[in-house]
Amino acid sequence: MLVARSVTECHLYMALHPCAGCGEWDFPWSRHDRGPGPRSVYEGPCPSCGASRRFEFVIAPDAVPPPAYGGPEPSRIIDPGEFLAMSERAARHAAVPADASGPRRDDARTAASDALAAVEEVLKFVPPDASAVPASAFTSETGLARYAADPAAFTRERLQERIEACQQALLALTA
Ligand SMILES: [Zn+2]
Structure with missing residues (x-):
């Protein structure tokens, strides 16, 4: 489970993970579902190979607003x-x-x-x-x-x- 400390951290995580099929870095998701609860899901086709891509995050209860990545605790998804x-x-x-x-x-x-x-x-x-x-x-x-x-x-x-x-x-x- 990907526990993110902020929306900014979700976006960075996706930017650090290219398409498994073709290596494309860009992922302009076409669908973003929030909830139920802290769930945040990004979905859409890879612009290069068309493979469907999906990232599911859980937003931490102490999430911070942009542009911060997180509070004093270190990230759990980006090293x-x-x-x-x-x-x-x-x-x-x-x-x-x-x-x-x-x-x-x-x-x-x-x-x-x-x-x-x-x-x-x-x-x-x-x-x-x-x-x-x-x-x-x-x-x-x-x-x-x-x-x-x-x-x-x-x-x-x-x-x-x-x-x-x-x-x-x-x-x-x-x-
Ligand atoms: Zn691809």
């Missing part, structure tokens, strides 16, 4: 490696030349804010008395590969440095 990879991708998109146009800067600001939100999610996986994300937190193929490539990226210290760098980048784009 810390996936969040860090996402943060790194967004941070690259946030890097713009000083003379970038207004719309490009707006895009960069959104990306910088996404990069910050995603790395904050990684930090939630560090237990209060620990100095790093435990290896057991990595459950996805992408996440496990990211962890294997550089386990030191998941220490509390490195994550906090990364959060500060993201905050600085966001500040520079907001000024």
